[in-house]
Amino acid sequence: MIMHNPPHPGEILREDVLPELGLKIAEVARRLHYSREMLSRILNGRAPVSPDLAVRLERAGISTARLWLSMQTAYDLWQAEHREQPPIERFSEVA
Template identity: 70%
Template sequence: MVMFDPPHPGETLREDVLPALGISIAELARRLGFARETLSRIIHGRAPISPDLAVRLERAGIGRARTWLGVQIDYDLRQAERRPQPPIEPFARLSLG
């Protein structure tokens, strides 16, 4: 079931992962080999989780890369749906199978 307003994956890192591990953003960044500033932007919802970060989180034992990217995609799609879009003229039904 798709949530109506999915959270940014950084929110999960900030509210669930960091407290569970008992570490700071700086320590998580160091252990993942990631720039602290970049990780901070992600954790505060100002940047997306990249495939590289998703793989590093998985290798660190913090979820699966595909799950992190799926959460990011859900968030990104919801943000796109909320933005004004130009009028789109639908094509006739295509059979792509």
């Protein structure tokens, strides 16, 4: 199965969630008790959604913490799989 580049979860927040809420970044940051600067970095894909932010989003009624973290993990894993990695020698199976 080929996995296509998943979107950064911050992009989903920026493009889908915030417009639906009709709120500006500063207001969302205030309500989440989160730094406006850090939230902006996340929304622009320059920082990951942390477990703390995921819990705050869930408590604010914006999906579940597990969903936000699974989207972040999918994004991070895809990025890692597409970066150059050193040659890795497989471990032999242990009986």
